[in-house]
Amino acid sequence: MSTSKPRRSPKPQERQRDPDRTRKLILDAAAAEFAAHGFAGTRTGAIAARAGVNQQLIWYYFDGKEGLYQAISERWRQRESELVTSDTPLPEQIRRYALEALNNPDGVRLLAWGGLEYTGPEDDPDQAPRAERLQRFIDQVRAQQEAGRLPAEMDPACLTIMLVAAAMATTSLPHVIEGVCRVDPRAPEFVHHYAEQLAVLARLLGLDPP
Amino acid sequence: MSTSKPRRSPKPQERQRDPDRTRKLILDAAAAEFAAHGFAGTRTGAIAARAGVNQQLIWYYFDGKEGLYQAISERWRQRESELVTSDTPLPEQIRRYALEALNNPDGVRLLAWGGLEYTGPEDDPDQAPRAERLQRFIDQVRAQQEAGRLPAEMDPACLTIMLVAAAMATTSLPHVIEGVCRVDPRAPEFVHHYAEQLAVLARLLGLDPP
């Protein structure tokens, strides 16, 4: 603690009262904690400690644990929507999705937790953006199918679901990977290899552009 | 409270002292609760209530929440090992795995929770059985590959992981399925359809026997 009160410091340099910064600190810490332990396993005290702020600020800004979780979900939804540009070839899109395990592991884990904590259509408000984005992917799959590159018996929507699930495997099934491959499932080398293999699979299925 | 003490009921009819039965009641209830809420989200009180026994018996028989979880995992590991007979064609094996979402939803969810709660090789003791079982699957994939039915650039282990992850999608990504397909992801009709599609995928990849 400084001996004198730093009144009107010409530059706000390291200002201690900064709502925006505090909000972001809490959000970042919460994303990490929720991603690591899920909703039930996360302690608000741990979030506050990680953010380096007083625990009470979680209520001040987000109206409690539940509200904070909502805020996190909202934020991840936004980030998710920036993910894919639909003019990219399908195998490449899938490859990038698998690489999200490295670029944004918290987001992927949040999505995985969400699946297990999911109870029904009502509790997950406004998942329209993701659905819409995936719909575009499905449309592209269907286009390839109609071009005769993918057999007609394959349901494009189901195939898309399968690919998404497969792309998340390094996050959702690390214990299986570890047991089978004897590799660290989160090691960048493996994730890259896996993502590449996923692209190979997509190409085998005839999902690359003409 | 009954007015008289019912001494020496001639038939043990509905015997209240039955260790084996009690153990099983607790195990079943615990499987359901852990599957529904994960380890952190499960309350021992809820398990006892569901089992219809006193909460304390969880300690008497399983030495607490952690021990009970271990017991559950052990039990699921056994059941899992009875799952596949390796002389079945690969597409059929995968199809059956996907159908486990109907036959043993708790087990599949337990596996999914395990992935997210997984921290490293040390905390998941003895996953050898599963690894071994999957290894046999991988070997079969490799056999097809060497027979020239699957391109050489595809890594059999990675492909297997992808298929397992995909097979679990109705359990691990219900929110995505719901959003995209507008169907109840746990409805038997959909699970059957999805499992069938998975078999189609496997066949497209050349995984069926000669």
Next chain:
DNA sequence: CACTGTGTCAAGTAGATGCTTGATTAGTAG
């Protein structure tokens, strides 16, 4: 019958957890 060990239960405990209250400070407008 008394004695013993196992299974069952009700009540209680220490600590954690989410949340509230009330006060304190920094920044700003009059």
Next chain:
DNA sequence: CTACTAATCAAGCATCTACTTGACACAGTG
């Protein structure tokens, strides 16, 4: 400077939760 609001914090509270304690009931044994 004064007054006021927004942001921050420390301490407290009610409740929950995993776990403990101690007592009771039943069955088998001598």
